Amino acid sequence: MIIAPEAVEPRRRPAPVTAPAVPRRPPALLVLAAGVAAAAAAIPLVYLVVRAAGGGVGAMLDILARPRVLEYAANSLGLAAAVTVSALVLGTATAVVLSRLRVPFPRAWLLVSSLPLAVPSYLAGYGWLVTVPAINGFLPSWILLTAVTVPYVTLPVAAALRGASGDLEGVARTLGRGPVGAFLVATWPQVRPAAIAGSLLVALYSLSDFGLVAMMRFPTLTWGINQAYAASFDRAQAAVLALLLVVLALLVVVGERSARGQLPRQAARAVAPRTIRRGMLVALLPVVATAPAVGVVVPLLGLLARLLEAQTLRELDVPRLLGAVGATVGVAVGAALLAVLLAMPVAALASRYRGRLVSALESVSYLGHALPGIVVGLSLVFFALAVVPALYQSVVVLVFAYAVLFAPKAISTMRAGLGDVPPRLVAVARTLGDSPLRAWWRVTVPMALPSVGIGALLVAIATMKELPATLLLRPTGVSTLATELWNRTVIVEYGAAAPYAAMLVLLAAVPAVILSGVRTVAKEEL
Amino acid sequence: MSDLVIDGVSVTHGSTLAVDDVSVRIDSGDLVAVLGPSGCGKTTLLLAIAGLLPVGAGSISIGARELSRPGRTVPAEKRGIGWVPQEASLFPHLSVADNIGFAVPRGRGARRGLRGFHSDVVDAAAAPAAPARSGRAARIAELAELVGLGDLTGRAPNQLSGGQAQRVALARALAPRPELLLLDEPFAALDTQLRVGLRREVAQLLRAQGTTSLLVTHDQEEALTLADTVAVLRDGRLEQFGTPEQIYQHPASDWVASFVGDVVELEGLWRGGRVTCALGAVEATAVGFAPTDGDRVRLMLRPEWIVPRPELLAHAAAGADARVAAISYAGHDAMLSCDVVGGPTVRMRMAAVELPQVGDDLRLAVQRPGLAFPVAPPPPQI
Numbered sequence: 001m002i003i004a005p006e007a008v009e010p011r012r013r014p015a016p017v018t019a020p021a022v023p024r025r026p027p028a029l030l031v032l033a034a035g036v037a038a039a040a041a042a043i044p045l046v047y048l049v050v051r052a053a054g055g056g057v058g059a060m061l062d063i064l065a066r067p068r069v070l071e072y073a074a075n076s077l078g079l080a081a082a083v084t085v086s087a088l089v090l091g092t093a094t095a096v097v098l099s100r101l102r103v104p105f106p107r108a109w110l111l112v113s114s115l116p117l118a119v120p121s122y123l124a125g126y127g128w129l130v131t132v133p134a135i136n137g138f139l140p141s142w143i144l145l146t147a148v149t150v151p152y153v154t155l156p157v158a159a160a161l162r163g164a165s166g167d168l169e170g171v172a173r174t175l176g177r178g179p180v181g182a183f184l185v186a187t188w189p190q191v192r193p194a195a196i197a198g199s200l201l202v203a204l205y206s207l208s209d210f211g212l213v214a215m216m217r218f219p220t221l222t223w224g225i226n227q228a229y230a231a232s233f234d235r236a237q238a239a240v241l242a243l244l245l246v247v248l249a250l251l252v253v254v255g256e257r258s259a260r261g262q263l264p265r266q267a268a269r270a271v272a273p274r275t276i277r278r279g280m281l282v283a284l285l286p287v288v289a290t291a292p293a294v295g296v297v298v299p300l301l302g303l304l305a306r307l308l309e310a311q312t313l314r315e316l317d318v319p320r321l322l323g324a325v326g327a328t329v330g331v332a333v334g335a336a337l338l339a340v341l342l343a344m345p346v347a348a349l350a351s352r353y354r355g356r357l358v359s360a361l362e363s364v365s366y367l368g369h370a371l372p373g374i375v376v377g378l379s380l381v382f383f384a385l386a387v388v389p390a391l392y393q394s395v396v397v398l399v400f401a402y403a404v405l406f407a408p409k410a411i412s413t414m415r416a417g418l419g420d421v422p423p424r425l426v427a428v429a430r431t432l433g434d435s436p437l438r439a440w441w442r443v444t445v446p447m448a449l450p451s452v453g454i455g456a457l458l459v460a461i462a463t464m465k466e467l468p469a470t471l472l473l474r475p476t477g478v479s480t481l482a483t484e485l486w487n488r489t490v491i492v493e494y495g496a497a498a499p500y501a502a503m504l505v506l507l508a509a510v511p512a513v514i515l516s517g518v519r520t521v522a523k524e525e526l
Numbered sequence: 527m528s529d530l531v532i533d534g535v536s537v538t539h540g541s542t543l544a545v546d547d548v549s550v551r552i553d554s555g556d557l558v559a560v561l562g563p564s565g566c567g568k569t570t571l572l573l574a575i576a577g578l579l580p581v582g583a584g585s586i587s588i589g590a591r592e593l594s595r596p597g598r599t600v601p602a603e604k605r606g607i608g609w610v611p612q613e614a615s616l617f618p619h620l621s622v623a624d625n626i627g628f629a630v631p632r633g634r635g636a637r638r639g640l641r642g643f644h645s646d647v648v649d650a651a652a653a654p655a656a657p658a659r660s661g662r663a664a665r666i667a668e669l670a671e672l673v674g675l676g677d678l679t680g681r682a683p684n685q686l687s688g689g690q691a692q693r694v695a696l697a698r699a700l701a702p703r704p705e706l707l708l709l710d711e712p713f714a715a716l717d718t719q720l721r722v723g724l725r726r727e728v729a730q731l732l733r734a735q736g737t738t739s740l741l742v743t744h745d746q747e748e749a750l751t752l753a754d755t756v757a758v759l760r761d762g763r764l765e766q767f768g769t770p771e772q773i774y775q776h777p778a779s780d781w782v783a784s785f786v787g788d789v790v791e792l793e794g795l796w797r798g799g800r801v802t803c804a805l806g807a808v809e810a811t812a813v814g815f816a817p818t819d820g821d822r823v824r825l826m827l828r829p830e831w832i833v834p835r836p837e838l839l840a841h842a843a844a845g846a847d848a849r850v851a852a853i854s855y856a857g858h859d860a861m862l863s864c865d866v867v868g869g870p871t872v873r874m875r876m877a878a879v880e881l882p883q884v885g886d887d888l889r890l891a892v893q894r895p896g897l898a899f900p901v902a903p904p905p906p907q908i
C-alpha cells in the first residue's frame with residue numbers, strides 16, 4: 001500500500017506534554033557513583049575544616065584577632081563590595097543599552113562585551129603592568145577586576161531584558177509613567193534576580209581572585225593565605241584564613257543560588273529596541289566599550305608590544321615555552337577527562353530524579369564552584385601530606401584539584417544536555433525492546449554528547465587559566481603557562497613573561513571566545 | 527488467541543487516581559478507540575498498557591501472559607507492545623531509516639532483539655525468520671514503502687513534515703511486529719484535511735496488517751469512523767464499551783450521549799413507553815432507570831432523528847408544527863433551528879438537498895425511539 005506523502009503541511013505544534021515513565025527511585029548504582037563524585041568534591045572543604053579546627057577553637061580565635069588577619073579580611077570585603085557595585089552599575093547599563101537601543105551590529109557588541117570573561121584577571125594585570133609599571137594597590141585592583149567581571153552582570157541582565165514581558169511596560173506607560181518610570185516599575189522587577197545573581201558571581205570572583213591582587217600588591221585574604229603558606233610557613237594561619245575566605249564565599253554562593261531561583265522562566269514579547277540619534281549613540285559608547293577596552297584591548301596591546309620587542313624575541317627560550325605548553329595542555333586534558341567522569345553520574349542523577357538525597361549530592365558536587373582556587377590548593381596540600389604522602393607534589397593531586405574546582409562547569413552543561421533529552425524518546429526506545437541501560441546508551445548519550453564535549457572543553461579552558469592552586473600543587477619541574485607568566489611577572493621580567501602570556505591567550509582565551517559565540521549557555525561558565 | 531484483557535485496572539499518576547477500576551477485553555486484530563475529554567486518564571491507561579507506568583490495582587494481560595499487576599510490571603521492552611506517541615517523537619540524532627530500524631537488529635549476531643521480543647508470544651511458525659533473512663535494510667525499505675515514505679529514508683527527522691514524521695513513527699513501531707499497537711492521539715497535531723486522510727490510511731494499514739490497535743483520541747468523529755469498538759472514558763472510569771453504533775445510538779448515559787454527538791433535550795411526561803413533550807408523544811427507551819407512568823423525564827434525541835414531512839414515516843405517530851428560525855449550512859448537511867409552536871426551539875439536521883427557507887412552516891416528527899433519562903442536573907454541554 002502506498003500513501004502519497006503530502007506536499008505542504010504545517011510544522012508540528014507543541015501539544016500538552018505527557019510525562020511517561022519517570023521512575024521515582026534512582027538506580028542504586030547511579031546514586032553510588034554520584035556519591036563518589038560528591039565525596040571527591042567535599043574533600044578540600046572537609047579537610048580544611050579538620051585542619052583549621054585541629055589547633056582548637058581558642059587558637060583559631062587568636063589567629064582571627066591578629067591585626068594582619070583583620071586587615072586582609074577588611075581589604076577582601078572592601079574590594080569585593082566595590083567591584084560588585086561598580087560591575088552591577090556598569091553591567092546593567094551595558095545590558096540596557098545593548099538590548100533597548102537600536103545599536104549597529106548588536107550581536108557583535110554582545111560578543112565584545114563578553115570578551116573580558118575569557119581573560120584571566122592576572123593576564124589583564126600583567127598587560128597593564130607592562131604598559132604602566134607603577135600601578136599598585138586598591139584602585140587598579142578595583143578597576144581591573146570590575147572590567148574583567150562586568151560580563152557576569154551584562155550577559156544575564158541582557159538575557160533577562162530580552163525575556164522580560166514588554167507588555168507590562170506599555171501598560172505602565174498608558175497609565176501615565178514616563179519611560180524611565182515605566183522601566184523601573186514594570187521591567188526592573190523582572191530583571192532584578194538576574195542582576196543580583198550576576199553581581200554575586202562578581203563578588204565571588206573578587207573574593208577568590210589571587211593573581212591580580214597579588215600583582216597589584218593589594219593584601220587580601222587570598223594573598224594572605226599565599227603569604228602565610230609560602231613565605232612565612234605559618235600553616236595554621238593559612239588554614240584559618242582559608243576557612244574565613246570559604247565562609248565568605250559560601251555566603252555569597254547561597255545568596256546567588258536563591259537569587260537565581262527567582263529568575264522568571266517565561267518567554268514573552270520583549271520591548272523592541274528604540275532608535276536614537278547617532279550623537280546619543282556615540283555618547284553612550286563609553287558605557288559599552290569601557291570594560292572590553294580596559295579588560296581586553298589595553299592588556300593585549302601591551303602584551304603584543306612587549307612580545308614584538310627585539311629583546312623579547314632574542315631571549316625566547318623555545319624548548320621551555322614548548323614544555324610549558326605541553327604541561328598546560330596535558331593537565332587540562334587530564335582535568336577535563338576526570339571532571340567529566342565525576343560530573344557524569346551527578347548530571348545523570350540531577351537531570352532525571354528529584355528528592356532530598358539527589359539535591360544534596362548535587363549541591364555538594366557544586367562545592368568547587370564556591371571554593372577559591374587557593375583554598376582548594378592549600379587544603380589538598382594538607383590532605384596529600386597527611387593522607388597520601390606518596391602523591392604529594394604529584395600531578396595526580398594537581399589534576400584532582402582542577403577536577404574538583406571545575407567539575408561544576410561540566411555538571412551544569414551536561415545536566416542541561418541530559419535534561420533536554422525528552423523522557424518520551426527513552427520510553428519509545430523501551431517499547432521498541434531496549435532495556436533501560438541500552439536505551440540510555442542508544443538515545444540519551446548520543447543526544448547529550450555535544451553537552452559532554454562542551455563541558456569538557458570548559459573544564460580544559462578553565463584549567464589552562466588556573467593560577468593559585470597550580471602554584472601550590474604543581475610538582476617540582478612542572479610549569480604551566482600561567483605559572484611561568486606569574487613567576488616572571490613577580491620578578492618584573494615582563495619581557496620574558498610575554499611569550500607565555502601570548503601562548504596563554506592563544507590556548508585558553510581564543511577557544512573561550514569561539515565557544516561563547518557557539519553556545520549562549522557556555523558564556524556564563526567561562 | 528491473544529486478546530488484551532484489562533481487568534479492574536487502577537493507575538495513580540502523581541497523586542491523582544487517573545484510571546479508576548477499568549475493565550475491557552479487546553479481541554485480537556481489533557482497532558479500538560479510547561475516547562474521552564482531555565484529562566480523563568486515557569493516555570495514562572495507554573502508558574500502563576505499554577508498561578511505562580505501574581498499575582495500582584487490577585491486571586493487564588495478553589492471552590495467557592500477565593503483563594501488569596500491582597508490584598509486578600513486565601518492563602516495556604519485554605512486552606512486544608508498540609507505541610506511537612503524540613508528536614511522533616522521532617530520535618533526532620538518527621536518520622529516518624535508522625529510526626524505522628531502531629528495533630530491527632543489525633547483522634546476524636544481533637537477532638536477539640527481535641526474537642527475545644517475541645519468542646514467547648508469537649506462534650513459532652509465524653516467527654520473524656523471514657525479515658531477518660532478507661536483512662535489516664530490506665525490512666526498513668519494506669516498512670518505509672508500507673507507510674509511503676520509500677524515498678525519504680535518508681532524511682533527518684527535522685526535514686520531515688508533521689504527517690511524514692507520524693508515518694515514520696508508525697513504521698518504527700510496526701518494525702518489531704508488535705502484538706499490540708498503541709497510538710496516542712497520533713493525528714492531533716495535524717491540520718484537519720491531512721488528519722482525515724492520514725487516519726483513514728492508517729486504519730486501513732493496521733487492518734491489513736492484522737495488528738491489534740488501541741487508538742487514544744478526544745475526537746468523537748475519529749473514534750466513530752475508525753474503530754471497531756469504542757471505549758468511552760470519563761474521569762478515569764469506563765463509561766461505555768461498545769461498537770460505534772451502540773455508542774452513538776444507544777449511549778449508556780446522558781453524559782456519553784452528549785459527549786459523542788449533538789443532542790436535543792426536551793422535558794416531558796413518561797407514559798407507557800412514550801414521552802409526551804413539545805414534539806408530541808415520542809416513543810422512547812428509558813436508559814439506566816425504570817420510570818413509572820406520569821414521571822417527569824428528559825427526552826434526548828439526535829438532531830437527525832427529527833425529520834420534516836411525517837407522512838413519509840410509518841410510525842410517525844407523534845408530530846408538531848414548527849417554523850424554521852435559523853439555518854446553519856455545512857455543505858453536505860445543514861442544522862435547522864425550529865421554533866415549535868407553543869414550545870421550545872429544537873435543532874434538527876437534514877441533508878442539504880432541498881432545504882426549506884427561514885420562516886417556512888414544517889411539521890416535525892421523530893423517526894426513531896428517543897432516549898429517556900431521569901430529570902437531573904443538566905449534563906455538560908459539549
